[in-house]
Amino acid sequence: xxxVSQSPSNKVTEKGxxxxxxxDPISGHTAxxxxxxxxGQGLEFLIYFQGNSAPDKSGLPSDRFSxxxxxxxxxxxxxxxxxxxxxxxxxxxSSFGTGGEKLFFGSGTQLSVL
Amino acid sequence: xxxxxxxxxxxxxxxxxxxxxDCVYExxxxxxxxxxxxxxxxxxxxxxxxxxxFDEQNEISGRYSWxxxxxxxxxxxxxxxxxxxxxxxxxxxxxxxxxxxYKYIFGTGTRLKVLA
Numbered sequence: 471x472x473x474v475s476q477s478p479s480n481k482v483t484e485k486g487x488x489x490x491x492x493x494d495p496i497s498g499h500t501a502x503x504x505x506x507x508x509x510g511q512g513l514e515f516l517i518y519f520q521g522n523s524a525p526d527k528s529g530l531p532s533d534r535f536s537x538x539x540x541x542x543x544x545x546x547x548x549x550x551x552x553x554x555x556x557x558x559x560x561x562x563x564s565s566f567g568t569g570g571e572k573l574f575f576g577s578g579t580q581l582s583v584l
Numbered sequence: 585x586x587x588x589x590x591x592x593x594x595x596x597x598x599x600x601x602x603x604x605x606d607c608v609y610e611x612x613x614x615x616x617x618x619x620x621x622x623x624x625x626x627x628x629x630x631x632x633x634x635x636x637x638f639d640e641q642n643e644i645s646g647r648y649s650w651x652x653x654x655x656x657x658x659x660x661x662x663x664x665x666x667x668x669x670x671x672x673x674x675x676x677x678x679x680x681x682x683x684x685x686y687k688y689i690f691g692t693g694t695r696l697k698v699l700a
Contacts (some may be wrong), residue, residue: 503688512692513675520686529687559627568686570617570636570679575629 472496474576476562482582483552491547491579495564502545503565503573504537508558516560519545520568552583586611588678590691597666598699605661605694607676613637616680618652618659623693624672632674635659666698 475494483489495502504516515529519539530536534552539545549556559580563573587610597603609618620632633643635652643650647664663670673693679686 501686505690513677513690515687515689518686526686561629563629568679569681570634572619572631572634573621573629573688574631575621577626577628 474562474564474574476560476576476579478579479577480580480582482584484584485554486551488548488550489552489581491549491560491562491581493545493547493562493564493576495543495545495562496574497543499564499566499574500542501565501568501571502539503563504545504547505561505563506558507561507578513561516547518568549581552581554583557581557583586613586678586680586683586685586689588676588689588691590674590676590694592694593692594695594697596697596699599668600665602662602664603666603696603698605663605674605676605696607659607661607691609657609659609676609678611678611680611683613680613683615682616678619677619679619688620650620659620661621675621677622672623675629675632661663696666696668698668700671696671698 477492500521503518505513519525534550537547559578561578563575565571589608616637618635621629623629649662651660673695675693676691678689
């Protein structure tokens with residue numbers, strides 16, 4: 471597609487359930503980022519992938535959060551045993567590299583944990 | 585440590601007024617990049633501008649202009665003759681690739697409301 475695609479756009483889940491969020495970056499973009507935006511807050515870095523290098527997971531808030539990127543393209547962010555404080559918009563972005571290129575963002579996944 | 589501060593949480597202006605959004609950054613690196621993004625009510629962040637640390641030239645694009653001053657570590661954004669469609673949250677961001685970290689550090693954003 472022409473832009474970064476995220477699915478689902480909305481996800482409502484019950485506390486304790488696992489969720490998977492998907493990001494399909496722009497074709498050819500080697501860098502992929504996940505950010506979290508809580509209501510009225512800024513963007514909190516979660517993780518990034520760059521080519522075949524080991525991902526930087528330093529922003530993941532707990533071991534309930536994990537992410538993978540298969541074949542250097544699609545990425546999945548998994549949250550296990552969801553908690554109410556996980557409710558937020560999860561944003562994915564991609565870029566040609568990590569040398570200061572601009573990020574292209576998806577529309578995000580609104581996660582609501584009841 | 586790297587940090588971006590947007591001290592203005594929310595600004596309200598009347599249409600056609602000029603408005604400046606402030607951004608102050610912190611980094612020890614000499615090579616870095618600064619960005620502004622716009623997040624309209626629809627939610628998707630839209631890129632506005634990118635500047636590198638070696639280029640302090642101010643830039644104007646239509647009604648938008650940016651003032652980059654290394655002496656004060658600021659990268660302010662001015663909208664001239666604001667319009668209702670400018671209503672959005674604006675984020676300033678920083679990355680210092682030579683530091684070994686490739687995270688984009690975002691400020692907390694400034695919500696701009698332009699009233700008709």
